[in-house]
Amino acid sequence: MEQYAGTVDPEDHLETFKSLLFFQAALDAIMCRAFPSTLKGAARQWFNRLPPRSLSNFTDLGRAFLAHFVSSRVHKKIAANLLAIKQRPNESIRGFLTRFNKEALEVRNLDPIVKFQALRSGIRDVELKKSLIMDELGDMYELFSRCEKYINLAEVLTAEKEDKTEKKAQEREETPREVGAKRSRDDKEGRKKKDDGKAWVPKAADLESEPDYMALTHTRAHILNEIKDQVTLRWPAKMVKPVHERNKNKYCHFHQDHGHNTEECRQLKDEIEALI
Structure with a gap:
């Protein structure tokens, strides 16, 4: 067991010593002789200064030990x-x-x-x-x-x-604009498209109201020129409006036909939004 120097709880040290010696059925005289070997420093000096024959048994030794180091005793709660x-x-x-x-x-x-x-x-x-x-x-x-x-x-x-x-x-x-863009992409994914790469035709319902598009730093014509060679770009079908009803002064580079300007093209707006 660890030697006692007088700085920790003396009662814990004494009880530990007694438990070890009782387990070995040691006699009272043996306990008195063995106890000094568990002391060091100030505690050993205290034991050495005890008057000869001042203690008659281990019980008296234990009481004297606790009384001398009572200041180091840990307060026990109740x-x-x-x-x-x-x-x-x-x-x-x-x-x-x-x-x-x-x-x-x-x-x-x-x-x-x-x-x-x-x-x-x-x-x-x-x-x-x-x-x-x-x-x-x-x-x-x-x-x-x-x-x-x-x-x-x-x-x-x-x-x-x-x-x-x-x-x-x-x-x-998620900002409202992101939600709108997400809905726009979801709508486009729901459109029917054949696997052979044919162009898609928008439904009339898609043209009724214009969603809130993402703000761009370049014109749509400029962006179309940058992405025109990408495989992911889906080119539109031919315009369904009769030729004689179209505005000849407006040209759409996305449809490659007259009728409206490139910046006004709803299908190009949707396609750029989907790519974003």
Whole structure:
């Protein structure tokens, strides 16, 4: 065992020594002779200064040892200290149990009934408190089992709440413009298109209202010139409006025909938006 120098609790050292010697069924005289070997520094000096024949047995030696090093004795808590422990606001059940058990270990000769009552009265969680009142528990094992169930439940609910909060945060990050662009892409994906690469024809419903397009830094004619050779670009079908009804003063480079300007072309707007 570790030698004692007078700076820690003397009672812990004495009890440890007694436990080891009692286990070996040592005689009282052997214990008196062996005890000095567990001392060092100031404690060894104290023992060496004891007057000869001043102590008659190990009990007297133990009392003298505790009396001399009483200033190093650790204050032992009593049951009243345990009864004062309450679950703090916003403290989890697990955190309260950990703190309660740590305090309970410092109470000497703690009565199990007192410990049971102290723990039950210290719980402030409303739902757990209701459960303990409605269903009387018999001992500490049942009380800890009930607390463990509520701990698991609370952790599961907390994890689910965090998942919902994270999803809501992600949804808020999407701006209305991004939502509109997403809807526009979804609409275009729903249009029928043959696998042989034939051009697509927009529905009349697509021309009724114009969505909120993404702001561009260049003209659509310039962008068309940059992307015209890309495989992903879908060229439109021929205009369905009769030739004699078209405006000959306007030309669309996307349709490669007269009728409207390139900047006004709804199908080019949709295609650029989809590529974005």
